[in-house]
């Protein structure tokens with residue numbers, strides 16, 4: 581596939597050239613893996629977890645020491661669906677050889693109840709994952725684990741959006757994966773997820789099965805110091821310029837969130853001219869206007885007091901004490917106790933997130949959009 585000629589990519593990983601920094605994180609990740617440690621990678625949404633894993637895997641693949649397998653669990657709702665996603669990823673990694681499926685892969689598929697058929701015209705084997713005959717997930721994972729352990733290189737599995745597992749029906753998703761991890765100590769795991777609170781709970785609460793079984797890495801924002809030369813370099817190779825001060829404005833507006841920075845830069849670059857302050861304002865307004873249809877819906881979905889509290893937090897940007905007089909009276913939010921309940925509910929819904937010393941709206945674009953309202 582060919583990349584568009586805008587260097588500020590919004591989806592996927594397109595190579596180191598379009599990937600800003602993360603040098604320290606890459607070293608840390610490699611260090612954990614080469615010393616046999618499993619990893620939990622977590623951050624707020626759209627900071628760059630998935631891209632970092634893809635970048636890491638691209639580098640590790642080149643080293644020819646490891647086989648890397650990336651699995652997105654976002655759309656899975658049960659252990660069997662997770663097994664299906666994992667089996668599919670394993671098939672994509674090892675199954676597509678010219679000679680058809682190997683005997684060991686056939687054995688694994690039959691153990692997990694995946695159907696193998698042959699295309700009537702070409703005779704090419706096809707793998708149907710939809711109709712697993714209700715195989716027991718634990719046993720299926722065991723079969724997959726055995727297959728992976730038998731590979732020549734060591735295998736690293738990234739399970740992205742791992743927070744899904746906590747919501748699986750039956751509530752035993754965590755235990756199943758924990759057992760899997762323990763049964764195959766030679767396999768390396770990267771668990772990545774965006775629900776920070778949940779990720780922390782899964783791995784640090786004593787009662788939870790993942791307690792202390794992996795190294796925690798919290799992915800923070802890329803620094804302005806790294807982003808500035810990255811952005812300037814790409815504008816320059818496109819024959820354009822952007823001042824340092826404007827990049828700093830982009831960074832502040834985006835609250836350091838990688839996606840928002842990329843989005844603004846992508847639009848600015850698309851104008852194909854030296855960037856002015858007016859360009860930046862026009863683009864940020866544009867980005868917010870585009871969200872009108874989606875964001876206005878939140879007003880219908882949320883209870884009235886939560887909507888008001890959300891709006892007030894957005895207008896403040898960051899609120900140290902949401903039950904403090906200044907905030908409650910300043911935004912005419914009524915009783916402090918009801919504000920407290922609204923905040924708790926918004927945090928549960930992950931619309932608001934709690935940092936060490938206060939609260940903010942999780943999605944920076946929503947936050948900027950709300951702050952514009954009356």
Ligand SMILES: Nc1ncnc2c1ncn2[C@@H]1O[C@H](COP(=O)(O)OP(=O)(O)OP(=O)(O)O)[C@@H](O)[C@H]1O
Nearest residue numbers: 590591599600625626627628629630631774838839
């Ligand atoms: N180091 C980077 N340099 C440049 N762009 C990046 C970098 N990391 C991520 N991006 C871009 O930022 C956006 C968000 O990245 P990504 O999808 O990896 O984040 P995420 O944390 O996995 O998000 P989510 O919580 O939605 O799963 C994407 O557009 C991606 O291309």
Ligand SMILES: [Mg+2]
Nearest residue numbers: 629630631740
């Ligand atoms: Mg992701």
